[in-house]
Amino acid sequence: MGTAVGVGKSTHRRCRTAGSTAAESALAGLGGHKPGLVLAFATAGYDQEELLRGVSEVTGGSPLAGCSAEGVITHEGSDEGSHAIGVMALASDRLTFDTFSSGDVSAEPRSCGERLSEQLRAAPAGGKLLLLFADGLTANCTELLAGLTERLPYPVAIVGGTAGDLLNFKRTYQYCDGRVASGSVSAVLIGGEARPDIEVSHGCDLIGLEQTITRAERGFVYEIEGRPAWAFFKEYLESDAEDLDALTVAHICLAELLPRANLDYGEHIIRVPLKLEKETGALFFAGGLKAGTRVHVAMRRPERICERAVASARRIAARHPGEDPLLVLQFDCAGRGRLLFGERTNEASIQPVQRVFGNGVPWLGLHTYGEIAPVEGRAYFHNYTLALCALYGAGGS
Amino acid sequence: MPARAPPPDEVSTLIRQNRELNEQVKQLVRAERQLYLSRREVERQLGRTHALNRFALEAGGASEPGEILRALSEMLAGLFPFEQGLGLLVQGGRLVPAAVFALPGREGKGEEELSGRAIALDRAFADELPSPRVLSEPAARKELPRSGPLLDLLSHFFCERAGCPVQPGVVLWLPLWRKPGELAGLLLMRKAKEETTFHCELPADRDSFLEVAARHAAAAVSNALLLDDLKRSYGTLERTQAELVAKERLAAVGELAAVMAHEVRNPLGVVFNSLGSLRKLLGDVRDGAALLDMMEEEADRLDRIVGDLLDFARPKPPNLLPEALEPIIFGAIETARRAVPNRGVDFQVEVRGLGAVVMDSRMIRQALVNLLINAVQALPRGGRVRVLASEEARGGEPFARIEVSDDGPGIPSESAMRLFEPFFTTKASGTGLGLAVVRRFVEAHQGEVAVETSPERGTTFRVLIPVGRG
Numbered sequence: 001m002g003t004a005v006g007v008g009k010s011t012h013r014r015c016r017t018a019g020s021t022a023a024e025s026a027l028a029g030l031g032g033h034k035p036g037l038v039l040a041f042a043t044a045g046y047d048q049e050e051l052l053r054g055v056s057e058v059t060g061g062s063p064l065a066g067c068s069a070e071g072v073i074t075h076e077g078s079d080e081g082s083h084a085i086g087v088m089a090l091a092s093d094r095l096t097f098d099t100f101s102s103g104d105v106s107a108e109p110r111s112c113g114e115r116l117s118e119q120l121r122a123a124p125a126g127g128k129l130l131l132l133f134a135d136g137l138t139a140n141c142t143e144l145l146a147g148l149t150e151r152l153p154y155p156v157a158i159v160g161g162t163a164g165d166l167l168n169f170k171r172t173y174q175y176c177d178g179r180v181a182s183g184s185v186s187a188v189l190i191g192g193e194a195r196p197d198i199e200v201s202h203g204c205d206l207i208g209l210e211q212t213i214t215r216a217e218r219g220f221v222y223e224i225e226g227r228p229a230w231a232f233f234k235e236y237l238e239s240d241a242e243d244l245d246a247l248t249v250a251h252i253c254l255a256e257l258l259p260r261a262n263l264d265y266g267e268h269i270i271r272v273p274l275k276l277e278k279e280t281g282a283l284f285f286a287g288g289l290k291a292g293t294r295v296h297v298a299m300r301r302p303e304r305i306c307e308r309a310v311a312s313a314r315r316i317a318a319r320h321p322g323e324d325p326l327l328v329l330q331f332d333c334a335g336r337g338r339l340l341f342g343e344r345t346n347e348a349s350i351q352p353v354q355r356v357f358g359n360g361v362p363w364l365g366l367h368t369y370g371e372i373a374p375v376e377g378r379a380y381f382h383n384y385t386l387a388l389c390a391l392y393g394a395g396g397s
Numbered sequence: 398m399p400a401r402a403p404p405p406d407e408v409s410t411l412i413r414q415n416r417e418l419n420e421q422v423k424q425l426v427r428a429e430r431q432l433y434l435s436r437r438e439v440e441r442q443l444g445r446t447h448a449l450n451r452f453a454l455e456a457g458g459a460s461e462p463g464e465i466l467r468a469l470s471e472m473l474a475g476l477f478p479f480e481q482g483l484g485l486l487v488q489g490g491r492l493v494p495a496a497v498f499a500l501p502g503r504e505g506k507g508e509e510e511l512s513g514r515a516i517a518l519d520r521a522f523a524d525e526l527p528s529p530r531v532l533s534e535p536a537a538r539k540e541l542p543r544s545g546p547l548l549d550l551l552s553h554f555f556c557e558r559a560g561c562p563v564q565p566g567v568v569l570w571l572p573l574w575r576k577p578g579e580l581a582g583l584l585l586m587r588k589a590k591e592e593t594t595f596h597c598e599l600p601a602d603r604d605s606f607l608e609v610a611a612r613h614a615a616a617a618v619s620n621a622l623l624l625d626d627l628k629r630s631y632g633t634l635e636r637t638q639a640e641l642v643a644k645e646r647l648a649a650v651g652e653l654a655a656v657m658a659h660e661v662r663n664p665l666g667v668v669f670n671s672l673g674s675l676r677k678l679l680g681d682v683r684d685g686a687a688l689l690d691m692m693e694e695e696a697d698r699l700d701r702i703v704g705d706l707l708d709f710a711r712p713k714p715p716n717l718l719p720e721a722l723e724p725i726i727f728g729a730i731e732t733a734r735r736a737v738p739n740r741g742v743d744f745q746v747e748v749r750g751l752g753a754v755v756m757d758s759r760m761i762r763q764a765l766v767n768l769l770i771n772a773v774q775a776l777p778r779g780g781r782v783r784v785l786a787s788e789e790a791r792g793g794e795p796f797a798r799i800e801v802s803d804d805g806p807g808i809p810s811e812s813a814m815r816l817f818e819p820f821f822t823t824k825a826s827g828t829g830l831g832l833a834v835v836r837r838f839v840e841a842h843q844g845e846v847a848v849e850t851s852p853e854r855g856t857t858f859r860v861l862i863p864v865g866r867g
Contacts, residue, residue: 011501012501012502013480013500013501013502013503013589014502014503017502018502043594045594080594080596081594081596081597082478082593082594082597083502166594166595166596167594167595167596168594168595207422207425207426208419208422208423209415209419235423236423236426236427236430237427237430238427238430246595247433247434247437251426251430251433252426297426299426299429338596339595339596342437342440343440343444
């Protein structure tokens with residue numbers, strides 16, 4: 001049979017109906033085969049438990065992974081409405097699928113990563129791609145990745161994103177084998193004849209002088225250049241800004257120097273604050289900045305975001321001439337969607353990337369609170385990026 | 398050779414300049430943020446303006462107020478996180494549901510439930526709501542104390558559904574003021590939960606955009622109602638004009654008929670008198686008597702034609718008295734039998750539970766005679782003519798229903814449409830006034846006459862006149 005992939009989407013307001021409708025559409029692409037894996041991304045307007053019940057009603061006991069999202073991306077475009085779910089179903093006799101999960105990523109991100117690593121070791125060998133969906137508000141993903149990659153049993157490409165909640169910054173959800181959890185990581189290992197190809201790009205420019213993080217702990221940055229982190233940020237905002245809202249998050253960020261620069265990606269990795277601890281003025285970065293790290297303030301550039309996103313898609317396609325991927329997964333920062341491009345999001349940043357691969361390639365994506373993708377062979381947690389993962393079969397499909 | 402260190406003054410100048418540059422960068426970032434926020438606001442306002450323009454175009458072309466309210470609901474659901482809408486129109490001092498709207502998965506009871514749910518328009522409630530309000534349902538009950546019946550109506554439409562738990566939501570109260578003090582309608586838009594998303598926020602209370610949209614909608618609703626009134630007025634005017642023309646024609650025909658009756662009936666009187674005298678003079682001369690019979694018959698026919706013309710053109714007001722219908726029917730049958738030679742026609746009469754009817758018996762008898770003659774003439778090879786009289790209620794009032802049916806070949810549709818027109822006839826010797834007289838007499842009783850005809854089932858004329866007991 002090879003590999004069959006189907007994608008479905010629903011915006012129905014009734015949770016269970018939305019889940020089952022999207023799953024039915026996805027299963028329609030499998031030619032009657034039972035899915036070996038079901039991926040689901042849904043916006044947080046839904047009761048997530050009820051939503052997954054709807055999906056499972058249709059997909060039965062097939063392994064299910066995914067997370068809540070700020071928006072859902074399919075060939076219909078990006079949908080950041082309160083009620084949207086995208087489902088991808090895969091059936092294959094050439095690929096293998098194993099799902100894992102690990103809790104408590106908020107308090108113990110490194111241990112959480114280590115536990116995932118142990119689960120990988122226990123899984124059948126031959127994994128090629130590890131998909132990660134982590135809590136978007138509480139996880140220090142740099143620590144998570146450190147724990148995960150320190151003792152990996154074999155090299156595996158890691159890509160993924162962190163869950164969103166419609167920019168309300170209250171609670172995100174991860175789908176761990178059909179269960180809904182928060183403060184967790186959901187993971188999928190794809191093996192067999194899979195050839196993943198991943199690119200990641202941002203479109204930010206550095207501004208001003210280099211600064212030093214002078215105090216940081218457990219993902220919280222307390223001081224930059226000896227000043228409270230929030231006071232430092234406010235110098236770039238209105239002086240009366242009281243809270244870290246989505247518009248602020250989308251406006252400025254920090255850029256940390258990469259140990260090994262990449263010509264296409266650039267020399268810096270982007271870090272965005274997600275939470276403000278008002279009592280101390282500390283800012284939480286899911287990228288986990290440490291004291292002593294030298295950073296620049298950075299700003300996004302819409303034109304550059306679009307150019308680099310298309311360029312990264314073209315680089316993938318160029319590496320596989322005459323070959324269509326089995327599927328494409330898109331992990332796109334929530335700050336690069338409607339927040340930046342408004343009503344022009346699809347025409348500006350989504351469709352140009354999709355056109356590189358054509359409309360026939362199954363496509364599912366989400367707007368994340370952070371992205372996970374490798375640069376120079378090492379998995380990093382990013383912000384403000386597009387992580388694009390095209391999965392090719394053995395010798396083409 | 399190692400590079401020479403810059404002098405201390407130069408270093409401090411460079412550091413100072415660097416700091417100044419950094420401050421300028423911060424200012425630029427702040428300015429860019431303002432620009433971004435302004436652009437975002439401009440885009441938001443542009444989006445609203447486009448939506449409003451599209452709505453104005455759609456509403457301007459709509460002829461039904463319900464269509465306008467639905468279009469308004471759709472526009473608002475596209476801009477704000479509302480999921481359900483109920484549009485009400487002010488009609489006769491009541492708020493009448495005219496349109497429902499719901500996103501997929503938020504459907505209520507639907508259009509078919511709209512009728513019969515009107516509620517009285519409380520003037521005090523209208524005064525409580527001079528501008529759009531966005532209130533949670535509990536807050537609405539406090540701040541708009543008279544909103545209870547409308548919230549109950551919303552619940553009726555959108556919450557009482559199996560498997561759909563009732564959750565207090567947020568409601569936009571959008572009054573459609575035609576002008577101050579004159580409410581055209583009310584739109585209620587509802588969102589099931591109070592949570593909203595970053596990209597789709599609830600409108601502000603008393604949002605000016607909503608006021609503009611409401612004014613557009615109120616104007617469009619008023620225009621649609623005016624257009625409807627205008628159409629109805631045109632219809633009435635057309636009917637009145639047609640009646641006026643008909644009356645004028647009738648008056649002219651009446652004058653002519655009067656003159657003709659005078660000019661024809663006077664000589665006819667002389668002819669009848671002369672015929673009487675000739676009969677006496679000629680005695681039993683057989684051939685002469687036959688010629689006299691022929692002359693008398695033709696003179697009778699002339700007299701009937703003049704009589705029909707007068708009946709049609711100068712009808713007298715009916716002399717209404719309560720009378721039994723049955724003897725009138727039998728009398729009419731006897732007259733019809735005599736008027737048309739017997740061709741093997743069988744008459745059947747059935748009168749069901751009908752008491753006295755207030756009528757002008759001469760007119761009704763003449764109408765029945767005309768219908769029966771037509772029926773017999775439709776049966777050249779014989780057949781059956783059936784007269785059925787019964788009582789039926791119309792609008793709560795009792796009516797006498799008289800059906801005259803024949804089992805003949807029916808009337809071609811092109812003729813059937815013109816049957817009641819004066820002077821229209823398909824017969825070689827007819828005046829074309831018989832059925833016109835029937836309609837005139839029936840309408841003089843505030844009744845109506847209709848015909849059903851088909852080749853398979855023959856022809857049935859149905860006369861309805863008020864029983865008029867009260």
